Amino acid sequence: MSYNKKIWCLLLLNTIITVQVLALESKNSIDNNTSYEDLPLGGPASVSMQMDKDREAKGDFSILPAMSARYSKFKKMVDEEYGLNFGFDYNVLMQTATQSLDDKTAAGGVFRMYGEWSADSVDRGNSGSLIYKVENRHRLGTDIPPSRLGAEIGYAGMTAVTFSDIGWALTNLHWSQRLYDNRLGFVIGIVDTTDYVDVYGLVNIWTEFNNYAFTTNPTIPAPNQGLGAALRIMATENIYILGGIADTNGDPTSPENTFDSFFGESEFFSHIELGWALSWDRRFSDNIHLTAWHQDAREKAQTPDGWGMAFSFSRLLDETWEPFFRAGFAKGSSSLWEYSISTGTGHHFQNNDNMLGLGLNWSRPSEETFGSGLNDQYTAELYYRFQILKRLSITPDLQLVFNPALNPDKDTIGVFGLRARFSF
Numbered sequence: 001m002s003y004n005k006k007i008w009c010l011l012l013l014n015t016i017i018t019v020q021v022l023a024l025e026s027k028n029s030i031d032n033n034t035s036y037e038d039l040p041l042g043g044p045a046s047v048s049m050q051m052d053k054d055r056e057a058k059g060d061f062s063i064l065p066a067m068s069a070r071y072s073k074f075k076k077m078v079d080e081e082y083g084l085n086f087g088f089d090y091n092v093l094m095q096t097a098t099q100s101l102d103d104k105t106a107a108g109g110v111f112r113m114y115g116e117w118s119a120d121s122v123d124r125g126n127s128g129s130l131i132y133k134v135e136n137r138h139r140l141g142t143d144i145p146p147s148r149l150g151a152e153i154g155y156a157g158m159t160a161v162t163f164s165d166i167g168w169a170l171t172n173l174h175w176s177q178r179l180y181d182n183r184l185g186f187v188i189g190i191v192d193t194t195d196y197v198d199v200y201g202l203v204n205i206w207t208e209f210n211n212y213a214f215t216t217n218p219t220i221p222a223p224n225q226g227l228g229a230a231l232r233i234m235a236t237e238n239i240y241i242l243g244g245i246a247d248t249n250g251d252p253t254s255p256e257n258t259f260d261s262f263f264g265e266s267e268f269f270s271h272i273e274l275g276w277a278l279s280w281d282r283r284f285s286d287n288i289h290l291t292a293w294h295q296d297a298r299e300k301a302q303t304p305d306g307w308g309m310a311f312s313f314s315r316l317l318d319e320t321w322e323p324f325f326r327a328g329f330a331k332g333s334s335s336l337w338e339y340s341i342s343t344g345t346g347h348h349f350q351n352n353d354n355m356l357g358l359g360l361n362w363s364r365p366s367e368e369t370f371g372s373g374l375n376d377q378y379t380a381e382l383y384y385r386f387q388i389l390k391r392l393s394i395t396p397d398l399q400l401v402f403n404p405a406l407n408p409d410k411d412t413i414g415v416f417g418l419r420a421r422f423s424f
Contacts, residue, residue: 041176041185041186041187041196041230041232041242042176042187042195042196043194043195043196043199043203043204043284044199044201044202044203044204044284045194045195045199045203045204045205045206046131046192046195046196047114047115047116047131047132047133047172048116048129048131048176050087050114050204050206051085051087051114051115051116053207054087054089054391054423055072057353057387057390057391057393057423058352058353058387058390068390068391071424075087082117083117083118083119083129084115084116084117084118085115085116085117085118086113086114086115086116087113087114087115087423087424088111088112088113088114088423088424089111089112089206089421089422089423089424090109090110090111090112090421090422091109091110091111091112091163091206091419091420091421091422092107092108092109092140092419092420092421093107093108093109093146093160093163093210093417093418093419094106094107094140094146094417094418094419095107095146095149095159095160095210095415095416095417096415096416096417097149097152097153097159097413097414097415097416098413098414098415099153099410099413100152100153100154100413101152101153101154101407102152103142103143103144103149103152104152104153105142106139106142106144106145106146106148106149106152106160106163107139107140107141107142107145107146108137108138108139108140108142108145108146108147108160108163108164108165109137109138109140109163110135110136110137110138110162110163111135111136112133112134112135112136113132113133113134113135114131114132114133114134114172115131115132115133116129116130116131116132116176117129117130126178126179126180126181126182127177127178128175128176128177128178129175129176130173130174130175130176131172131173131174131175131176131187132170132172132173133170133171133172133173134168134169134170134171135168135169135171135252136167136168136169137162137163137164137165137166137167137169138165138167139165145163145164145165146159146160146163146164146210146417147160147161147162147163147164147165148164149415150212151406153401153404153407153413153415154404154405154406154407154408154410154413155377155401155404155405155406155407155413156336156337156363156365156369156370156374156377156404156405156406157211157212157213157218157336157337157363157365157377157379157401158211158212158218158336159210159211159212159399159401159415159417160205160210160211160212160417161205161210161212161215161216162205162206166252166253167253168253169225169252169253170190170225170252170255171190171192171225171252172190172191172192172225173189173190173255174187174188174189174190174191175187175188175189183233183234184231184232184233184234185231185232186229186230186231186232187229187230188228188229189227189228189229190225190226190227190228190250190252190255190258191225191226191227191228191229191230191246192225193222193223193228193230193244193246193269193271194216194222196230196232196242196244197220197222197242197244197271197273197291197293198216198217198220198273198289198291198310198312198326198328199284200284200285200287200312200314200324200326201284201285201287201314201316201322201324201346202214202314202322202324202344202346202357203215203216203284206421207355207385207393207395207421208346208355208357208383208385209357209359209381209383210381210383210397210399210417210419211359211361211379211381211399212336213340213342213359213361213363213379213381214342214344214357214359214361214381217310217312217326217328217340218328218335218336218337218340218363219308219310219328219329219330219335219336219337219338219339219340220291220293220308220310220328220330220335221248221269221295221306221330221333221334221335222269223246223247223248223249223250223269223295224250224251224252225250225252226246226247226249226250226251226252226258226261226262227246227247227250227258227259227261227262228244228245228246228247228250228269229244229245229246230242230243230244230245230246231243231244234280237279237280238276238277238278238279239274239275239276240274240275240276240277240283241272241273241274241275242271242272242273242275243270243271243272243273244270244271244272245268245269245270245271246268246269246270247261247262247265247267247268247269248267248268248269248295248296248298249261249265249267249298249300249301250262265299265300266296267296267297267298267299268295268296269293269294269295269296270293270294270295271291271292271293271294272291272292272293273289273290273291273292274289274290275287275288275289275290276288276289282316284314285314285315285316285322286314286315286316287312287313287314288312288313289311289312290309290310290311291309291310291311291312292307292308292309293307293308293309293310294306294307295307295332295333295334298334301334303333303334303368304332304333304368305332305333306330306331306332306333306334306335306368307330307331307332307333308328308329308330308331308333308335309328309329310326310327310328311326311327311328312324312325312326313325313326316348319348319350320347320348320350321345321346321347321348322345322346322347322348323343323344323345324342324343324344324345324346325342325343326340326341326342326343327340327341327342328340330366332368333368334366334368334369335366335368335369336365336366336369337363337364337365337366338364338365338366338367338368339362339363339364340361340362340363340364341361341362341363342359342360342361342362343359343360343361344357344358344359344360344381345357345358346358352387353385353387353393354384354385354386354387355383355384355385355387356383356384356385357381357382357383357384357385358380358381358382359379359380359381359382360378360379360380361378361379361380362376362377362378363376363377363378363379364376364377365377365405370405370406374405374406375403375405375408376403376405377401377402377403377404377405378401378402378403379399379400379401379402380399380400380402381397381398381399381400382397382398383395383396383397383398383417384396391422391423391424392420392421392422392423393420393421394418394419394420395417395418395419395420395421396416396417396418397416397417397418397419398414398415398416398417399414399415399416399417400412400413400414400415401413401414401415
């Protein structure tokens with residue numbers, strides 16, 4: 001084991017032990033009315049949180065309400081009788097750029113099947129559940145999917161992330177465990193680290209922003225879905241620590257190689273996060289955290305090791321405005337950006353689930369990834385999500401890229417997008 005690996009393992013172990021002691025000492029000081037029972041480790045885009053959001057959705061119009069009610073009743077019966085909460089959705093994104101080095105238009109679709117089987121649905125604060133998610137990502141009548149449009153316009157970034165053309169993929173198959181009334185939780189199995197590393201309230205790629213600058217932190221080289229584990233501990237009612245490890249060479253399109261990749265190549269992405277949340281049920285919207293990460297050198301990918309840190313602040317004001325500020329830097333590794341600063345806000349409409357979002361970003365592309373001498377980039381994104389039906393949302397989107405680093409002859413490029421999501 002390398003020196004850096006030893007340091008990070010010792011740091012993670014020391015943190016876990018320390019926080020366990022703090023958690024035990026602070027147990028009596030935590031408000032007895034505080035409930036963590038049904039709140040999982042994952043963020044807004046995780047399987048559990050997405051299904052909860054879909055159940056609560058309020059549409060502006062109603063079509064076939066009787067059929068929808070029967071289907072919802074059936075799903076509720078399956079959950080109550082067998083502990084299985086399941087869902088499906090189909091997502092479509094179309095994007096077109098005002099200028100490009102080659103292709104200007106991209107379109108893609110993603111069909112997803114996901115669910116959570118709870119081992120004990122009566123006391124979920126001290127139980128485990130098996131979480132799964134299978135996806136099919138594909139192009140829709142264009143030469144490239146939206147995930148490649150950024151490269152086509154000379155943007156050292158991504159105008160969309162998950163809308164690729166990788167085909168079938170197993171992106172979740174892990175055990176999620178809750179202990180001590182969910183004050184301690186962990187996941188282990190095939191995980192998606194973007195479900196819980198450096199997340200905030202507007203991170204969900206399926207319902208909020210499209211650009212990589214706002215759907216995660218591009219200074220963090222989050223690996224593809226693969227074998228990993230993460231542990232979260234509530235030290236006090238408001239302070240938590242989250243740490244974990246994951247395979248840097250994960251490939252969700254080849255799940256049969258999961259164990260060979262993790263144990264054979266032994267190249268890992270590790271992370272630890274210290275955070276404060278106003279309350280556990282508002283841990284994403286009212287949150288401040290600092291995340292540190294390290295990535296091993298990858299022999300086959302020919303990328304060096306690297307490390308970095310990220311900071312995030314978000315707050316929900318008057319249940320309406322949700323401003324955020326996020327920053328990060330990276331040294332080495334395969335991050336897209338070496339430095340990044342993002343700010344913006346979301347606006348929740350009280351009478352429905354419509355959503356307005358605005359984000360602004362400054363970034364410096366990584367020399368390790370793109371080479372030296374590139375200009376800094378600036379990105380802006382504006383979207384409005386119409387929750388037309390309980391199970392259907394439409395989101396027009398506008399992105400502006402200023403000084404695209406890989407297309408220095410252009411000052412500004414616009415990207416118009418239209419996204420639709422149907423859940424059932």
